[in-house]
Amino acid sequence: MEHRARLHLLVAAVVVVAASLSASARVLMTQDQALASAFPNAKPSRQTFFLTKQQLDAARKESGVELNEQLVIRYAGPNGFAYFDTHRVRTLPETVMIVVTPDGRIDRVEILSFDEPTDYFPKRRWLDQLLHRKLDDDLSLKRAIRPISGASLSGQAIVNATRKVLALHHVIR
């Protein structure tokens, strides 16, 4: 009985605390919002590229990841280029925006949509490891990028996306 009363008290306390906190669920972005955050006070121009077979092969080789898209769309802003990539994490898709500087380094990574359970969602501090990286061997979970504890597939998916985008950026610039 004593335990039951204690449990009721605890549950009530949790509900009161939860209710008193303001709502601030994880905010994800639309493509327009992401572009606005990457290029504030600027209207990025959309650029479309059709890769030749040679360019596609070169991008595959440079990135080391599977790549089949011959159509590349990017948004050119004052200080870089924004690419969007949708890929599978575990069984469900994720969309990220990767902003690349003109000299081919990662300037920003934003997750726009993430359908896997929230436990696997990469934290901002993990994403920050990718900043200023260029396409080289160090851009790997086995080298300079530390894996996400308990969510290695989420980390691998984003590292692969950054490698892919940097390789595409290199072959079309």
Place this chain on the structure above:
Amino acid sequence: MFKRITVALATMLIASSTFAQSTEAVEQRLKALQDKVAAIDELKQEIDVLTKEIETLKSSATEKTASEPGVTFGGYGEFRYNNPEHGDPTADMLRGVLYAGYKFSPRVHFNSELEVEHASTEHSGSVSLEFAQLDYLVRPELNVRAGIVLMPVGIINEQHEPTTYLASRRPLVEDVIIPTTWSEIGGGVFGDIGRFSYRTYVTTGMDSSRFESEEGIHEGKQSGSEAGAKDLAVVARADWHPFEGTIFGGSIYNGGSGQGAGFKGRVRLAELHADSKFNGVSLRALVARGSVGDAALINERNGLVGNESIGKTFGGWYTEAGYDVLKDGGMSLTPYMRYESLDTQRSVPLGFERNPENNRRIWTFGMAFKPISQTVVKIDWEKARRNDQWNIALGYIF
């Protein structure tokens, strides 16, 4: 003279005829070119339309939010072949697990795992809900969880997919000292505060009627199956993430296990853990200590005498290390080693004896190969005090 004029006129006629013919040819070629240009323009328009369509598709994908309602699905499993020095080899599908989740709303999520152990219930297998929990996401620092929850104790209990640990067997310390996979009905709060994360729940306690000497408290977990709820427990965990890929943390558990037997049977368990992965290196260590109150009364109720006594105190530790020698590409090949030391009877109640067999030291040496990050083959050799063993394991996660 007439002849010359005739020749000149004939030449002019031929020339004008040739000119007319070449003009006609040029006009025809011009027409063909115009047609081709028109076809190219048409093609360009089609490409533009297709481009817009693709872009629209991509945009609509990006406009989804992570919190939209929807089903999530996954799974993992592992097969193992054991060949002990003393005894017959065995092969088993240890577990096949199907994960299912549903996002009811941006804030309310359900997650569950349905596990089939040992392939078939016609033999020694079982089917169980490993966890089934509802999360109410308030803010990163504070969220609410309830249901059959995984106890946040140790490393393996919450992260037990075969691709996440090194050897073919889970550490024995995280089996009989921490009774993995340990779930109970209850609820509480969890969240992240800066580089710290925490979870704390109130749950059903254990059931001491299934405690014994060799397996310790392992069988006392109730797993949400018609669980006794007379004795409850409190569990709390905190982890520090000093940098990415590295965790230092600990947890404490305190709860009754009598469940109406006339005594409390208080179980206390505490552990500290560290886990780090960097540059292809994997390091992990854990130490755990526990105690059971009313151990003599539990022995009496469970009919345990002499050195069959449950441990009044118990504990163990392990450390393991591995290094991925394939540093480039998607494949990995990781030689590893683990050492563990544990005793389910560090002390026993007065009038009972310890069984030295329950004081175990195990070395494991092996190799894990991942052709892709979601599948693994492991082969290792365990050296225990009295029985060495070869293991081969196959694991997957999706």
